[in-house]
Amino acid sequence: YWLSSALPLASVIPPVVLAVVLRQTWDRRQATDIARSEAALRQFQPPLLADRIARDPGFLREPVQQTVAILFVDLSGFTRLSEQAGLTRTREFLKAFHTLIENEVTAHDGLVISFMGDGAMIAFGIPDPHADDAGHALSTAWALLKDMREWATGEEVSIGHPDLRVGVHFG
Missing domain, CATH: 3.30.70.1230 (Nucleotide cyclase, GGDEF domain)
Structure with a gap:
C-alpha cells in the first residue's frame, strides 16, 4: 500500500514547497512595503498624527467636525x-x-x-x-x-x- 501512495505523495511535495516559498516571499515583500510606507509617513507627518494614521488608516475617510x-x-x-x-x-x-x-x-x-x-x-x-x-x-x-x-x-x-x-x- 505504501508503494502505491508514494508516487502521488512525491508528486504533491514540490508544488507544496513551491507554494510555501512563494507565500513567504510575498509576505516578506508586503512587510517591507508596509515598513517603507510607514517610514515615509513618519518622515512627513508629526508623530501624533503618524501614530493615528498607522493605527487607523481610514480615520480621515469621512469629514469630522470637532472643536479644536x-x-x-x-x-x-x-x-x-x-x-x-x-x-x-x-x-x-x-x-x-x-x-x-x-x-x-x-x-x-x-x-x-x-x-x-x-x-x-x-x-x-x-x-x-x-x-x-x-x-x-x-x-x-x-x-x-x-x-x-x-x-x-x-x-x-x-x-x-x-x-x-x-x-x-x-x-
Missing part, C-alpha cells in the same frame, strides 16, 4: 532681520526657531500643522479632542513667548532680537 484650539505664531521684524543676515544665517535661524516651536508644542500635546516661513499654525485637539485643549494652547503660547525671549537674547541669535506674535482661537 488653533495657535498662530509669527516673528515680528523677521523680514528686516533676514535681509540683513543673509541666506545661510537666516536658514540656520529658522531651523533653530522651528525646532524650538516643535519641542514646545510636542511637550504640550499639540500638533504643528504647518510652518510658514517665520510663522507656524499649531492645533490642539487633533486627531482626538480633549477637554483641556484650550488650556494647552494658552500654556504653549506663554511657554513659547518665554522661550523665544530667552533664546533671542542668547548668543545663538546673531541676526537681531525678533519678538513673537501669538494668536489663539478655540472653536
Whole structure:
C-alpha cells in the first residue's frame, strides 16, 4: 500500500514547497512595503498624527467636525532681520526657531500643522479632542513667548532680537 501512495505523495511535495516559498516571499515583500510606507509617513507627518494614521488608516475617510484650539505664531521684524543676515544665517535661524516651536508644542500635546516661513499654525485637539485643549494652547503660547525671549537674547541669535506674535482661537 505504501508503494502505491508514494508516487502521488512525491508528486504533491514540490508544488507544496513551491507554494510555501512563494507565500513567504510575498509576505516578506508586503512587510517591507508596509515598513517603507510607514517610514515615509513618519518622515512627513508629526508623530501624533503618524501614530493615528498607522493605527487607523481610514480615520480621515469621512469629514469630522470637532472643536479644536488653533495657535498662530509669527516673528515680528523677521523680514528686516533676514535681509540683513543673509541666506545661510537666516536658514540656520529658522531651523533653530522651528525646532524650538516643535519641542514646545510636542511637550504640550499639540500638533504643528504647518510652518510658514517665520510663522507656524499649531492645533490642539487633533486627531482626538480633549477637554483641556484650550488650556494647552494658552500654556504653549506663554511657554513659547518665554522661550523665544530667552533664546533671542542668547548668543545663538546673531541676526537681531525678533519678538513673537501669538494668536489663539478655540472653536
